[in-house]
Amino acid sequence: MKKDIVLAGVGGQGILSIAAIIGIAAVNSNLYLKQAEVHGMSQRGGDVQSNLRLSDKEIASDLIPFGKADIILSVEPMEALRYLPMLAPDGWLITNTNPFNNIPDYPDMDKLLNKIKSLPYNVAINADQIAKDAGSVRTMNIVMLGAASPFLNIDYNILENTIKDFFAKKGDKIIEMNLKALKAGRDFVDNK
């Protein structure tokens, strides 16, 4: 089993939390893990990405080769496409469709969505809306994690338990909200 995942978004959107939760869940599933992330300059409202690699064998490179990513998981539609050359021919692009527009030349939304939907394996989901319905827009990243969960080869139970641990310090209410967000993302994909 090997999963190479590119996580994408804008600084502050919570992709490192997604990476951390998948990472802990993977280790709890006795998998090897490598996760390269970006710190420093690029975090101030710029594009950020993380290379997350899971495998039942030892992993060599910290970076995923271009053309080999099994999944691009993005919390922002334009950022999803920024890493498209990394995607394997049979890889999945899973993205939030809600734009984070903090630049003057943000591309046309229809063009973006058309490009995303033209890919043979894609999941496009309005995760901000689903998160709002589930209780708080701040759980958007966890909705995206839920949407990616069928593709991860990690038991859904283990993901749930990891979320419980991850948010343990924040109290039961926050845990419940995030579990609900996870489920909502998962249901969206299951019902598609």
Place this chain on the structure above:
Amino acid sequence: MQKLILLGDEALAQGAIDAGMSGIYAYPGTPSTEITEYVQNSKQAKELNIRSKWSANEKTAMEASLGMSYAGKRAMVCMKHVGLNVAADPFMNSAITGANGGLVVVSADDPSMHSSQNEQDSRFFGKFAMIPVLEPSNQQEAYDMGHYGFELSEKFHIPVLIRLTTRLSHSRANVVRKPVRKQNPYKIADNPRQYVLLPALSRKRYKVLLKEQIDFEKEAETSPFNWYSEGENKKLGIITSGIAYNYLMEVFPENSCPYPILKISQYPLPVNMIKKIEEECDELLFLEEGAPLIEEMVKGVLSKGLNIRGRLDGTIPRDGELNPNIVAKALNREYEIKYDLPDIIAGRPPQLCDGCPHTDTYLALNEAIEGLSRDRVFSDIGCYTLGALPPLEAINSCVDMGASINMAKGAADAGLFPSIAVIGDSTFTHSGMTGLLDAVNENSTITVFILDNATTAMTGGQKSSALGRIEQICIGLGVDKNHIRVITPLKNQHEKNVAVIKEEIYYKGVSVIIPRRECVQTLKKRMKAKKK
């Protein structure tokens, strides 16, 4: 033992803690910051009373670590690559004094300049100082070298340099720990005179260092971190170091590489191992993260005149970091890339946060110098450097920490008036104070903005050594009290701030303006912590 998931930086820190380190000294800098932060946040380190506060700059950090080593204890000093330029004087001389307690210098390089002004390769500094250099290829080696670095240092009484690179520093993987060693007791060196670098004594010490080169090389020949792996296809031999080794393993999964490989993670170069691969192979390929250091050295000593491929002949790009695709291409095993980058994608450069105090300072400054050219504003390194980009375009230089004040002074000396420097609070205490003294001593006509956001924001909000001291420092350096002006960078103070700036930039002497308002990110963090 316990299994941990750690960043390369954190693995090295945990290794050093477990190796009986007594103190870590550092000034923050990407990608090295997380080493020291890990120690600062470690319960184990707290219980062991390991010293870990931030230093004012890399030079003070390096010298303090040398002092701790002098007193017999194990010390680590950490910095980003350009920090080693600042610490270069004590660093180079520490190779002559030698070490008493284990002394490990860590320099984290940033090839591809993700967050840096250049991509200099710290291994050159190790070679320059003629000390052993370790270059971990993965997180486990980073941990192990935390142990081994101190051992090596104490075995030869010499500082050891550990070189990290961004992709290892900032990538997480599983790490297995070793048993914890006790810290050293306080014990001054047997021969404390070795630290007196008067010429007559230095010459003796230098001869010792020269003699030890053979021992360092022997150590590298037998190092557990250097190895030769046989391959049946001798048309090509591959010499690789540090993290580049992983990319090679990625390209040939499950040890399927048909060529002989020499993997190097400890320097000086293991010459016999290099001779072996040279003898055996028809051609050599060099895979190094950073500069072609090994490639150039080997090229210089090859006797068989082999064909050499690497960064020098263009097989590998001359600049920028490696990745599996670059390595695959060099070996004619390119990955299939199905999708191109869509052309509708726009760049998303980093920018100042909403509500950042620097923005209000720049808006006031831009207005105050309206009608004058903006090329009179020199700046420095920090979040505020982003003020060079549109829409503010307020500043015109960013060279090295502290340069703004001296460049403004030099330009003023050449006739520029008004001449303005903009420097962050942490950068000011890092390297700005001496420049301000020069300006005061000559009564230079410059205005220095010291942006007091109460933190070292760019690297994640570490405590600034300047906190609560800026006015006192300026007065102490001789700046006229009447020309030290504190303003509050807020929209509703804009007119007032513009007026103050206009007054001071036309003053014929050194004036200081201190825009004071906390970074919104650290403010948020503080408020959150308070609520808990």
